[in-house]
Amino acid sequence: MVKILHTADLHIGEDIFSQYSMKAASERFNDILYSLEQIKNIALENDVDAVIIAGDVFNRIIPSGNSSLHFSKFLKQLLENRIHTIIVRGNHDRPYAEGTSELLKTYNILLSTKQEEYFHYLSRIENIVISAKDGKKISFTALPYYPSELEFKEVKSVEEAFEKVKYEKRQEFITRLKEESLRKVNELRSNAIADYHILVAHVPIMGAIPGSERIFYGSKYEVVYEVNEISRLPFDYIALGHFHVMQQVGSEKCWYSGSIYRLTFDEPSYLDGREVSKSSKGVILVSEQNGALAPKPVYIRTRDLCVVHLNYSNPKTRPLPENIGEIVDQVAAKCPINDKSLPPCVKVYVKISGTQRRMLNEYKIREMLLEKGYLDIKFDIATEQTEQISLKTANMPVEEALTRYIESLQINPQLKKQVLEESLKILREVMSE
Ligand SMILES: [Mn+2]
Numbered sequence: 001m002v003k004i005l006h007t008a009d010l011h012i013g014e015d016i017f018s019q020y021s022m023k024a025a026s027e028r029f030n031d032i033l034y035s036l037e038q039i040k041n042i043a044l045e046n047d048v049d050a051v052i053i054a055g056d057v058f059n060r061i062i063p064s065g066n067s068s069l070h071f072s073k074f075l076k077q078l079l080e081n082r083i084h085t086i087i088v089r090g091n092h093d094r095p096y097a098e099g100t101s102e103l104l105k106t107y108n109i110l111l112s113t114k115q116e117e118y119f120h121y122l123s124r125i126e127n128i129v130i131s132a133k134d135g136k137k138i139s140f141t142a143l144p145y146y147p148s149e150l151e152f153k154e155v156k157s158v159e160e161a162f163e164k165v166k167y168e169k170r171q172e173f174i175t176r177l178k179e180e181s182l183r184k185v186n187e188l189r190s191n192a193i194a195d196y197h198i199l200v201a202h203v204p205i206m207g208a209i210p211g212s213e214r215i216f217y218g219s220k221y222e223v224v225y226e227v228n229e230i231s232r233l234p235f236d237y238i239a240l241g242h243f244h245v246m247q248q249v250g251s252e253k254c255w256y257s258g259s260i261y262r263l264t265f266d267e268p269s270y271l272d273g274r275e276v277s278k279s280s281k282g283v284i285l286v287s288e289q290n291g292a293l294a295p296k297p298v299y300i301r302t303r304d305l306c307v308v309h310l311n312y313s314n315p316k317t318r319p320l321p322e323n324i325g326e327i328v329d330q331v332a333a334k335c336p337i338n339d340k341s342l343p344p345c346v347k348v349y350v351k352i353s354g355t356q357r358r359m360l361n362e363y364k365i366r367e368m369l370l371e372k373g374y375l376d377i378k379f380d381i382a383t384e385q386t387e388q389i390s391l392k393t394a395n396m397p398v399e400e401a402l403t404r405y406i407e408s409l410q411i412n413p414q415l416k417k418q419v420l421e422e423s424l425k426i427l428r429e430v431m432s433e
Contacts, residue, residue, distance in 0.1 A: 002132045002196060002288040005043045006295070008054035008241030009259035010036070011092065013067035015059070016264060017345065017376065024345060024376040029066070031303050031342075035260040036074045038300040039283055043083055046285060049132040051078055054241025054257065055090025055145060055202030057104060068103055075107070079115040084130045089123040089144040090202040090241055122200070125181060127188040136288075139194035141235070143185055143201035145242065146223075162221045177223055182233075189234060196293055198286075199233055202241040208256065209245045209278065230254065236293045237286050245278055246297060255295055257284045262305045265347045269304040273334035279305075303375070304344035306335035312352040312360070313384045315410045320356045322412070327360075328368045335374070343375045350381045356410045357383050402427055 010032070017028040043051050058067055078085050087093075093102050104121045111119055120128050122142035129139045165173040189197055204210070204224045230238060231250030238254040244267055246258030260281060262269065267279045282299035308331050312320040321327055337343050346369065352360055362379045369377045396404070406420045 001134065002136055002138060002293070003046050003048040004050045004052060004138070004198070004237070004286040004293075005039070005046070005048045006052045006054065006237075006239040006255065006257045006284040006286060007039055007260060008052075008202070008239070008257045009056045009090070009244055009263075010053065010071075011056055011059040011259060011263060012036075012071050013059040013063050014263055020345070020376040020378055027303075027375055031261050033070055035281070035300055035302060036070070039260065040074055040077055042283060042285065042298055042300075043078060044081060047133070048083055048285075050084040050086055050130060050138065050140075052140070052198070052200050052239045053085065053087045054200050054239045055088050056092040056241060057087060057090070059092060061092065061095055061100075061102060063103055072107075075119070076115075079111070079118045082118060082133075084118045084120065086120045086128070086140050086142075086200060087122065088142040088200040088202055088241070089121070091145040093123075094144075094146060125184045125188070127192050129192055129194050136196070137194035139189075139192035139197045141185055141188045141192070141197070141199050143181060143199065143203060145202045174223055178225065178229065181223075182229065185233065196236045196288075197234070198293075199230075199235040199238045200241075201230065201238065203230065204242055205230055205240070205249055208243050208249050209247055210243045237295060239284070239286075246280065246282060246284075247278070253293065253295065255284050258282075260300070261302045265305055265307050267305070268307040268347075269344070270306040270335055272307065272309055301339070301342065303342045304335075304338065306344045306346045308334045308346060308348045310348060310350045312350065312356055315353050315356055315408065319410050320352065320359055324361060324364055324368070327365055328372070331365070331369060331377075332372055337373055340373060343373050345375045346377045348377060348379050350379060351384060352381060353384050353410075355408070357381075359411055398431070399424065399427060 012032055014032070015025060015028065017024040057071060075085060087104060089102070093104060095102050102123070107119055108116060108121065120140070122128070122140070123144055125143055127139060127141045129137050132138055162170070162173070185199065204222060206224050206226050208227070227250040230240075231254040236253065240249065240254065240256040243256045244259035244263055245256065247256050248254065249256060258281060262279060262281065268276055269279050270276065280299055281302040282297050284295045285298045286293050286295045310327070310330065312318050331346065331348055335344055335346050350360065360381070362381065366377045366379070402423055403420065406416060406423060409416060411419070
């Protein structure tokens, strides 16, 4: 019985947590390794014939030594267990200039002849056929993000090709690129002789949920496909990569497996306390059932990312709590620690009035949340314009206006009293000069 594991968007070496703390950064790397370990175990336990990685193996085109070391270990365990590993080039795998090459190509040189039989890095629109353990033939057709044959001909990159096209011809250019690519995919599909045909594509699809790739989605160099252009292609299974949310697209045989951990706060597990189920992480296990290929998600354990919004934009209707513990509790209530060995990372967006800003001690809040066990906490604080008190106080005596202004500040009452006394003293001194 044919069995295939579909994963994508490993982004090994992704390091957004390095802006947090050393501890968070090193835990992040462990998270990636933990996901890889779980995926390897699913592959071995299910005795799969092949593992598909539908693009974006490394986060950077030139990965760190550590990233390549750990990917090599992962790969070795698959190859030693005679699991075909099929990698299709994603946008993060692509070299950006003529004369450069991606690390993935070096494996073909370094692997032993025996291992090499099982390693397949596809950077072009191309096709391979493998034999499953039961002798059945499975064909894989690759549709990379930018197929390498489009590059380095008359132009250095697809970006340059895009640049050369006049604005009004842009859509025409994209349509032609898509038509050419799909024509080639169809041609390879019909020439391949196999029991099952699988398409592996690293592409954005209109209407699908991007997750963390959304900053790139619809960028001016992007070739975006319509749902039907991909999901209706004549394949038994379509393995997609690029968008980070696991999802079915247009047909039950067409899936994005999603990234293997939550890459950014654009795909939180909790949004203001509400669990976001679509951010679950895992792989797609594709098994032969009654002469067809049936896909099924298999979930893995990953760290939660939480997003919490706090609004103290109006001192009258939304005042900052005087007790800092209240703020800590508000954040904690919206971000449960479900698993103490894998505590969440939290992003707190705060809207706050200018008058209250200096009363918010985010360093202390972070410290208190760290004590509660969170991996780390990052603040994004937007200060709102203070309301115009001058309008109401324009015709008042200066002393009264100052008193009213200080009274309106959301600060510690003790401090307020002191500030008021001192300011009135200064004001009187100035006036008597
Ligand atoms: Mn991608």
